[in-house]
Amino acid sequence: MRALRVSHAWYGDLCEAEPIRTSSHRSYLELRARKSLACAGGVFEGIDPARLAAALPEPDRPSLVHLDLYPGNVLVEGQEVTAVIDFGGLPIMGDARLDPLSAVIYLTPFITPTATDRDRSLAREWLQAQDLDELFEPAERWLAARWSFATGDVRLHRWCQRVLLEHHGDP
Template sequence: MTDDIEILQRLGHADAALLGAGNEARVYAMGPDHVVRIMKAGATLRAAEARAAMLDEIARHAADLPFRTPEVERVVAMEGRVLAIEKRLPGVPVGQLLEHLQGEERRNLLENYLGAARHIGGIGLVRDRFGPLLDGEGLRSSSWNGFLKARLATSARACPDDLRPAVLAAAGTALPEPERPALVHLDYFPGNVLAENGSVSAVLDFGPATLLGDDRMEAWSAVAYLDPEISPQARPEDREQALDWLRRCGLLADYEKARRWLAAYWSFAADDEALMGWCRRILQDQAGGSSLPLGR
């Protein structure tokens, strides 16, 4: 199987810097204007083309928002590997900025990061069912809670055995039912958000987790993912600011139930040690947790 270095050499970018890596792909810089996303072995051209079509639809509907979303210029297969050439988006990851920003500058960036999460639901993709945008036909449902329950049944089949009872218990907890499906990134955390000049400039990595659901879930996940296991750059005062933001938005009451569902959802990701640490902490808190000790 051709490795990433060979792919980059063939593209004429042998020294390309690695910008990021996830479960599905690694992303490398191709000069100031483009990046190449090299999918992990086993990825299919069909799946990459479906992702590109989804991103094109999102970008068209996000044109009036204050930040950019990914745009794929072409998808190709090369020596048994699948890769996508995408426009390079401006900014620095919010997680990286949180490593050094202080005072009002830090508070303002965090407020902007949280506010941008609420804009995602305004990206007007229209569907009549709740559930994943990519694949997952069997998980789509006419109700939000129908999807939530079905998705946790899938996670329960893949999660570590000791977490399965807690995951199934979370599936029995209902969340508020929204009026209509809205776009939810569901993987919105400081590593997937770019900023420049104190404001969010781009939101990255719309992918397999992206779905049509309740746009309040984006706000709840943006706050939940500031927990220390997921965002070690975030400080206790950042998490307190985020909880206050939820309170000001009128979204605090259902936050703990939503955070528990998110932990149950991600319980399938057993190869991500930090994420699994978070899932275990949330799910093994039999009382369901409290909003206050997020900095522990």
């Protein structure tokens, strides 16, 4: 995905009916988190979208980000990824680092119950080797805010609550 070249000069939603688009990645992250949290209702009252966005770096340029890379959306043959599917409403023009981060974050038992502790350990080791481990927690908090609108998915909503309310008050 990172190899795909795009020429958009903005950050934001690609497939939303009313997309958020801004010239700054952090501004997009804040507005998107604010919109999702508002849809989630009062359970996340007091979560500051600006602080969530400020904890993530500004990338050099916008990149296509799938934002839903979990095992069910990645087709593999042997040791090779052959396709990425389900570009529903989540793809964005954003920071390319969010794709590998989200893939590892989604290995949590709340989201991917079939993932093992070994899977999670290997994935975290891989993030460290890519110098992405320091972005894990800020990305996890932002993704939880991004998914907070999904109140009908009990497992996912519990994960959002655990991540956001456990870190409430952290930058």
